[in-house]
Amino acid sequence: MKRLLITIAAVSALLLAQPAFSQDVKVGELHIIHPIARAMLPGAQVGGGYLTIDNEGATDDRLVGGSSPRARSIQVHEMKIADGVMSMNELKQGLAVPAKTKTELKPGSYHLMFMNVEKPFQQGEKIKAVLNFEKAGPVEVEFTVVAPNGDDKSAPAHDHHEMPHTMPMDQTK
Template sequence: MKHLLINIAAVGALLLAQPAFSHDFKVGELHIIHPVARAMLPGAQVGGGYLTIDNEGATDDRLVGGTSQRARSVQVHEMKIADGVMSMNELKQGLAVPAKTKTELKPGSYHLMFMNVEKPFQQGEKIKAVLNFEKAGPVEVEFTVVAANGDDKSGDMHDHSNHKMPMDPKK
């Protein structure tokens, strides 16, 4: 009987701890999937953040920015290449997150910019942040820092082999 109670307690603890091992976060009907940031070179003051937002609800929302103790601000940006010229701009009105769709923030497209970072992100560490949505409100997330080239060798427990982040936006 004593061993049965210990086993039940152990299984219960594992089930309760599951969100701590998970790399997904929820706020309302929004599901934030696999937030990662790239390691930064020494002296760099900006870092990129990537994730997928699955809006499972019937209402459109908007990602309007975020905060992190590791950066002065967290902005939503868009990178475009037109006629061979790359441009990157802050989306001051935020990024639309339509209902019943997945919105991907990835290299060469929409992404988050951690601005004025004092201590560059190191591969394997976790960066805590709060993402702000127009309707759903704030959600605490944690970005796993992957290699500067986007390879996920961070020790993350999940298989993210389908989340390659090429340096070349054409890949």
């Protein structure tokens, strides 16, 4: 009886923990892997989204943006540091998703920006969105909102979305 109770408790814990993970989506030759967004600070109006796109097909595609009921728009951005200055810019032509490759959107690189968010994302909730691809068309995705500070082991470790779009980086550290 004791063993049965332990087994039931373990299975229950796994079932309760399962919603914390994001759901992968496969549409045609595109496989959207581990879509997550960071929890936002109160009053924040932009949020970051991250995922990996595995283009298993023989044809290149392009991620051109998206939409969500929780944001006015979703833009594709690139963050880079040049001469000690971080800049984050919208990729107005979208992001190339070459055939037979994985394209990673992560902090400090390519990522999604949820723009004009009225209610900041909170850890544990799910954010529905549609990502638009040039060839594959619209793809429904659900982002799992993870910790804002990198404490969630399933999430990328660093995020710059609470920073202004251009700022000097401290190179002494």
